[in-house]
Amino acid sequence: MKITNIEVILVDRPAVNPPFVWRKNIPGSDGASVGGWLVIETDAGITGFATAARGVILKDYVDRRFRSEMIGQDPLMREHLWERVWELDRIERFAPNMAHVIDVALWDIAAKAANLPVYKLLGGYRESIPAYASTVTYSSIPEFLDIASQCLDRGYKAIKLHAFGDAKKDAELSLKLRAHVGPDIALMYDGSAGFDLMDAVYLGHALDEAGFLWYEEPMREFSVTAYKWLGERVRIPLLLGEVTEGAHMSAGDFVATGVASALRVSTFLRGGFTGAMRIAHLADTFHLRAEVHGFGLEQAHLCMAIKNNTYYESLIKDNPFTELGQDVPVDKNGMIHAPKGPGIGYESLWAEKGAPKELAKFLKG
Numbered sequence: 001m002k003i004t005n006i007e008v009i010l011v012d013r014p015a016v017n018p019p020f021v022w023r024k025n026i027p028g029s030d031g032a033s034v035g036g037w038l039v040i041e042t043d044a045g046i047t048g049f050a051t052a053a054r055g056v057i058l059k060d061y062v063d064r065r066f067r068s069e070m071i072g073q074d075p076l077m078r079e080h081l082w083e084r085v086w087e088l089d090r091i092e093r094f095a096p097n098m099a100h101v102i103d104v105a106l107w108d109i110a111a112k113a114a115n116l117p118v119y120k121l122l123g124g125y126r127e128s129i130p131a132y133a134s135t136v137t138y139s140s141i142p143e144f145l146d147i148a149s150q151c152l153d154r155g156y157k158a159i160k161l162h163a164f165g166d167a168k169k170d171a172e173l174s175l176k177l178r179a180h181v182g183p184d185i186a187l188m189y190d191g192s193a194g195f196d197l198m199d200a201v202y203l204g205h206a207l208d209e210a211g212f213l214w215y216e217e218p219m220r221e222f223s224v225t226a227y228k229w230l231g232e233r234v235r236i237p238l239l240l241g242e243v244t245e246g247a248h249m250s251a252g253d254f255v256a257t258g259v260a261s262a263l264r265v266s267t268f269l270r271g272g273f274t275g276a277m278r279i280a281h282l283a284d285t286f287h288l289r290a291e292v293h294g295f296g297l298e299q300a301h302l303c304m305a306i307k308n309n310t311y312y313e314s315l316i317k318d319n320p321f322t323e324l325g326q327d328v329p330v331d332k333n334g335m336i337h338a339p340k341g342p343g344i345g346y347e348s349l350w351a352e353k354g355a356p357k358e359l360a361k362f363l364k365g
């Protein structure tokens with residue numbers, strides 16, 4: 001099989017409405033923006049699709065670097081092409097969330113060629129998994145508790161806070177939330193890199209006291225040493241490596257220091273499906289978890305393929321809450337189920353919900 005065409009189709013995306021924030025009023029949702037679909041066509045008549053949050057940036061990469069690199073290549077040689085992207089990255093310094101969109105589309109092609117959903121081609125492990133309700137930042141502790149009750153009523157049995165980004169207030173919220181939901185609901189905390197070491201230690205003690213399952217990215221992830229010091233001062237398990245560059249190559253340092261109890265994986269920040277699976281297997285070598293970051297079809301495939309992942313992240317916003325990841329429905333028991341293939345399953349989704357009009361010329365029938 002050979003790649004015959006690769007292009008980016010720009011798509012206008014309306015602003016998320018109403019918008020939401022992460023801690024201390026840092027914008028969480030996009031305003032109106034230009035997204036993109038990466039489309040890779042082959043001489044076998046199989047077309048691969050992948051989405052990109054930043055269409056204009058990806059189009060620039062494809063026009064200047066990737067098209068000449070990819071046309072004529074065998075799309076099934078994913079490891080080779082993944083390494084070529086790193087080679088080009090040495091000069092380009094690709095945005096971490098844009099570098100491996102190609103890998104995602106190549107897995108779509110390979111899985112369609114095999115007539116399998118991607119998670120089975122990756123090595124299927126399960127057909128369903130619990131989702132956790134991953135909150136945006138709400139305005140007050142009472143509102144967070146109200147949202148938690150709504151989530152439990154909806155069927156979720158696990159809740160992750162993106163809280164205020166104030167160590168003292170977040171500690172208070174965490175203890176009150178535990179008292180509110182009782183001992184049997186899994187609770188997680190995501191700091192979205194809002195703290196320095198001293199505040200991260202203070203909050204870590206409170207999360208431990210409240211019986212939280214994991215403590216995620218309390219500081220920027222530039223310094224593995226700072227995390228080593230945090231790990232020496234708190235008992236709660238740390239989930240790390242969500243936004244570091246270099247896929248398994250940087251994740252390895254969090255393993256080597258012994259600080260991480262779990263590593264973050266995703267298709268969009270950790271090197272596509274190929275990078276995510278490398279990290280997952282690295283983590284598994286040392287009996288660490290590899291928890292999937294983010295929502296949507298691609299991440300649902302990872303959830304079904306990675307043995308040492310335990311949850312799917314379902315982002316919730318607004319009050320009464322709404323779920324952002326509606327392409328992967330959460331059932332009344334708080335579970336998601338394996339996506340339909342073949343491939344990533346965008347065509348299956350479009351058969352139900354309608355395809356993006358911009359992609360009409362690439363769709364058969």
Ligand SMILES: [Mg+2]
Pocket residue numbers: 190192216217242293
């Ligand atoms: Mg996170």
